Amino acid sequence: xxxxxxxxxxxxxxxxxxxxxxxxxxxxxxxxxxxxxxxxxxxxxxxxxxxxxxxxxxxxxxxxxxxxxxxxxxxxxxxxxxxxxxxxxxxxxxxxxxxxxxxxxxxxxxxxxxxxxxxxxxxxxxxxxxxxxxxxxxxxxxxxxxxxxxxxxxxxxxxxxxxxxxxxxxxxxxxxxxxxxxxxxxxxxxxxxxxxxxxxxxxxxxxxxxxxxxxxxxxxxxxxxxxxxxxxxxxxxxxxxxxxxxxxxxxxxxxxxxxxxxxxxxxxxxxxxxxxxxxxxxxxxxxxxxxxxxxxxxxxxxxxxxxxxxxxxxxxxx
Amino acid sequence: xxxxxxxxxxxxxxxxxxxxxxxxxxxxxxxxxxxxxxxxxxxxxxxxxxxxxxxxxxxxxxxxxxxxxxxxxxxxxxxxxxxxxxxxxxxxxxxxxxxxxxxxxxxxxxxxxxxxxxxxxxxxxxxxxxxxxxxxxxxxxxxxxxxxxxxxxxxxxxxxxxxxxxxxxxxxxxxxxxxxxxxxxxxxxxxxxxxxxxxxxxxxxxxxxxxxxxxxxxxxxxxxxxxxxxxxxxxxxxxxxxxxxxxxxxxxxxxxxxxxxxxxxxxxxxxxxxxxxxxxxxxxxxxxxxxxxxxxxxxxxxxxxxxxxxxxxxxxxxxxxxxxxxxxxxxxxxxxxxxxxxxxxxxxxxxxxxxxxxxxxxxxxxxxxxxxxxxxxxxxxxxxxxxxxxxxxxxxxxxxxxxxxxxxxxxxxxxxxxxxxxxxxxxxxxxxxxxxxxxxxxxxxxxxxxxxxxxxxxxxxxxxxxxxxxxxxxxxxxxxxxxxxxxxxxxxxxxxxxxxxxxxxxxxxxxxxxxxxxxxxxxxxxxxxxxxxxxxxxxxxxxx
Numbered sequence: 001x002x003x004x005x006x007x008x009x010x011x012x013x014x015x016x017x018x019x020x021x022x023x024x025x026x027x028x029x030x031x032x033x034x035x036x037x038x039x040x041x042x043x044x045x046x047x048x049x050x051x052x053x054x055x056x057x058x059x060x061x062x063x064x065x066x067x068x069x070x071x072x073x074x075x076x077x078x079x080x081x082x083x084x085x086x087x088x089x090x091x092x093x094x095x096x097x098x099x100x101x102x103x104x105x106x107x108x109x110x111x112x113x114x115x116x117x118x119x120x121x122x123x124x125x126x127x128x129x130x131x132x133x134x135x136x137x138x139x140x141x142x143x144x145x146x147x148x149x150x151x152x153x154x155x156x157x158x159x160x161x162x163x164x165x166x167x168x169x170x171x172x173x174x175x176x177x178x179x180x181x182x183x184x185x186x187x188x189x190x191x192x193x194x195x196x197x198x199x200x201x202x203x204x205x206x207x208x209x210x211x212x213x214x215x216x217x218x219x220x221x222x223x224x225x226x227x228x229x230x231x232x233x234x235x236x237x238x239x240x241x242x243x244x245x246x247x248x249x250x251x252x253x254x255x256x257x258x259x260x261x262x263x264x265x266x267x268x269x270x271x272x273x274x275x276x277x278x279x280x281x282x283x284x285x286x287x288x289x290x291x292x293x294x295x296x297x298x299x300x301x302x303x304x305x306x307x308x309x310x311x312x313x314x315x316x317x318x
Numbered sequence: 319x320x321x322x323x324x325x326x327x328x329x330x331x332x333x334x335x336x337x338x339x340x341x342x343x344x345x346x347x348x349x350x351x352x353x354x355x356x357x358x359x360x361x362x363x364x365x366x367x368x369x370x371x372x373x374x375x376x377x378x379x380x381x382x383x384x385x386x387x388x389x390x391x392x393x394x395x396x397x398x399x400x401x402x403x404x405x406x407x408x409x410x411x412x413x414x415x416x417x418x419x420x421x422x423x424x425x426x427x428x429x430x431x432x433x434x435x436x437x438x439x440x441x442x443x444x445x446x447x448x449x450x451x452x453x454x455x456x457x458x459x460x461x462x463x464x465x466x467x468x469x470x471x472x473x474x475x476x477x478x479x480x481x482x483x484x485x486x487x488x489x490x491x492x493x494x495x496x497x498x499x500x501x502x503x504x505x506x507x508x509x510x511x512x513x514x515x516x517x518x519x520x521x522x523x524x525x526x527x528x529x530x531x532x533x534x535x536x537x538x539x540x541x542x543x544x545x546x547x548x549x550x551x552x553x554x555x556x557x558x559x560x561x562x563x564x565x566x567x568x569x570x571x572x573x574x575x576x577x578x579x580x581x582x583x584x585x586x587x588x589x590x591x592x593x594x595x596x597x598x599x600x601x602x603x604x605x606x607x608x609x610x611x612x613x614x615x616x617x618x619x620x621x622x623x624x625x626x627x628x629x630x631x632x633x634x635x636x637x638x639x640x641x642x643x644x645x646x647x648x649x650x651x652x653x654x655x656x657x658x659x660x661x662x663x664x665x666x667x668x669x670x671x672x673x674x675x676x677x678x679x680x681x682x683x684x685x686x687x688x689x690x691x692x693x694x695x696x697x698x699x700x701x702x703x704x705x706x707x708x709x710x711x712x713x714x715x716x717x718x719x720x721x722x723x724x725x726x727x728x729x730x731x732x733x734x735x736x737x738x739x740x741x742x743x744x745x746x747x748x749x750x751x752x753x754x755x756x757x758x759x760x761x762x763x764x765x766x767x768x769x770x771x772x773x774x775x776x777x778x779x780x781x782x783x784x785x786x787x788x789x790x791x792x793x794x795x796x797x798x799x800x801x802x803x804x805x806x807x808x809x810x811x812x813x814x815x816x817x818x819x820x821x822x823x824x825x826x827x828x829x830x831x832x833x834x835x836x837x838x839x840x841x842x843x844x845x846x847x848x849x850x851x852x853x854x855x856x857x858x859x860x861x862x
Contacts, residue, residue, distance in 0.1 A: 213425065214420060214422060214425035214426045215425065215426050215427055215428040215429070217383070217420075217426070218418070218420065218426045218427070218428075218436075219428070219439075220381075220412070221379060221381060221412050221413060221417070221418045222412060222413035222417075222439055222440035222443065223409040223410060223411065223412035223413035223440060223444065224413070224439070224440075224443055225409065228443070232431075233428050233431075236428075236430035236431070237429065237430050312429055312430050312475045312477065313429070313475075316474075316475050316478060318477070318478055
């Protein structure tokens with residue numbers, strides 16, 4: 001077997017194992033809360049008989065291990081159970097909102113990642129000079145602003161000063177792609193501002209680190225232009241650290257955007273989770289928690305894999 | 319006469335230095351050096367580290383490494399002044415009129431790109447050739463430089479070829495755009511001596527066939543004598559002597575040049591046989607997770623108060639032998655007897671006395687010391703650890719040790735960064751001595767030092783041996799060092815000892831094949847030596 005294939009299989013197996021462990025932790029965490037689902041449904045005033053009946057009906061008297069595997073089995077077959085509050089099928093509710101979340105995150109990523117890398121390369125090219133200082137200064141400012149402050153700024157600018165966008169980002173099935181893009185423009189701008197600095201600074205640092213190498217001097221002594229040196233000789237050797245920070249920010253875009261969703265009234269996974277946490281709807285919390293964990297694990301695994309593939313020593317063994 | 323290719327006049331080079339704990343200050347690295355190079359000639363620049371030879375070499379491309387600034391004088395290349403040329407003009411000449419071959423090709427090739435891509439890059443970026451033309455030229459150069467599989471080696475990545483091959487690839491990279499001048503900056507220094515000779519021969523032939531002019535920078539006079547028409551001796555950024563190669567090596571006029579020429583003629587008379595302090599018997603070892611032995615059935619004895627030199631190329635297992643003796647790598651078979659007692663295979667099983675009596679000195683004194691501790695703390699640590707010395711008693715002993723390594727007063731409060739390379743290595747020797755050891759393992763302790771400084775260290779080690787009766791296991795790849803210090807020699811090749819005995823016996827013919835190759839590859843300070851050896855080897859291989 002090619003050694004790189006072995007490494008990749010290892011990484012994927014490790015990711016799945018980690019996901020399993022996280023599922024156990026989520027299950028245990030919910031299990032450790034006082035009261036159970038039956039109590040939560042029937043409320044504090046429920047009679048012991050009613051409680052016992054419901055527990056019997058829901059299978060809550062089974063030992064925790066059995067229930068854990070039932071839950072796990074349900075997830076694998078696409079059955080996430082029903083929400084306590086309204087009896088809606090969780091998988092269905094999540095499905096649509098996850099689509100919205102991924103759409104928002106995807107738009108933000110499509111703009112922020114190339115922009116951050118471009119700005120990082122430019123800052124590294126002019127390290128210590130004014131373009132570097134301007135880029136660093138602006139991105140530092142945007143990352144220092146809390147999301148909701150940035151959000152209100154953006155709303156003020158683009159709906160009051162230059163009224164070209166809607167302040168509320170409502171999307172619903174049947175909208176055209178263009179209409180959707182128009183609707184999410186403001187939250188996308190806010191998200192880009194928030195994640196830009198981290199990725200840009202990491203790109204800059206990784207490139208500057210590589211610029212110390214002897215092979216960069218070789219490239220300079222060939223008379224190549226500075227941007228060619230950076231793009232052709234420095235960047236391929238800085239991919240691994242850049243990708244890992246890009247993936248962390250991608251994960252943040254999927255799971256960490258609750259505040260932005262709330263400010264813009266965007267109907268997606270974050271808001272759904274917050275709604276159900278306040279109502280102690282444990283099956284929903286469990287399901288969404290697991291999905292968020294899966295996103296984190298998957299993206300980090302992807303970063304690892306890209307890092308491995310970017311390493312010529314692993315790609316082309318002796 | 320037409321304009322010379324390169325004419326440097328009154329070159330002054332400055333840099334900003336940042337001494338620890340002091341404000342930055344301006345230092346002058348090169349003080350008004352003049353240099354003229356005609357087309358097709360090879361000028362050797364020779365000197366110790368800090369002589370400014372690389373800095374001067376790179377000035378021919380108007381390049382200052384790090385924060386180095388070319389502040390004065392004129393540099394004319396092909397009749398144009400380039401010291402004050404703008405970035406665009408410099409980019410146009412770098413990689414086109416002048417190219418560069420560095421000491422470490424392994425570090426100078428981009429690990430993420432194929433060799434061919436990098437070799438032809440400047441020919442393409444300067445628009446000198448089409449891609450097929452450049453590739454054809456590269457393959458021709460690979461062939462001329464004696465690389466295996468010249469047609470396909472370009473498709474490989476740098477980590478897939480050996481160090482010696484990569485050094486030749488870098489020479490091909492420098493020659494590909496048909497430059498007027500190539501700067502060779504210690505191109506064979508990092509190679510094993512048996513590899514060096516082939517690379518040197520390849521470089522020399524390539525220079526001759528392409529009629530390119532070259533600046534050949536090295537600290538090794540014997541190497542430069544093989545390739546240069548003229549030699550310039552540099553010291554502290556000033557020219558000491560300039561002359562035709564034969565004159566410099568046979569009739570030097572300056573004292574410093576004479577010292578450089580006579581260095582390494584140090585010879586040491588071996589001591590009479592004595593009972594062993596260290597016996598290594600049938601030692602076999604491998605690294606965890608690997609399936610081949612890096613030490614194969616090694617048996618050597620080291621007599622009390624004497625020196626056993628372990629010689630071999632990189633990868634021959636000589637440092638692994640040291641690791642096994644110190645207990646860092648438990649061997650899979652064999653035993654180690656020290657001062658009459660058998661040593662435990664692994665470190666955990668050794669007594670404090672076992673640890674104290676075997677000390678170690680390393681190649682890189684820099685990284686073997688904590689940069690945030692003073693010399694006094696560094697030397698005092700083993701005194702506290704092994705003997706419980708404290709306060710004034712400790713300080714007094716530290717000063718005694720400093721006197722022993724000929725470093726006098728005032729050094730105890732200094733930090734390693736304030737010391738020269740030779741002084742750092744001396745501090746490491748004092749630290750080893752502080753433990754009152756019976757055996758010191760010296761792992762390439764002079765390899766990173768300039769010849770004259772290395773000589774000083776060797777003399778110091780010999781004096782200390784005479785005073786304290788300490789035995790040395792002296793690991794080195796350098797045969798001149800062996801002659802200067804050894805009583806016994808073990809020659810290692812691919813993990814096994816191929817020749818072993820008293821120094822005179824080992825160095826007297828008849829030799830086995832490997833020892834013969836090793837000994838005949840050491841450059842001699844004689845013009846034409848290289849051609850003789852190569853011709854001799856060709857004859858022998860034709861005879862077989």
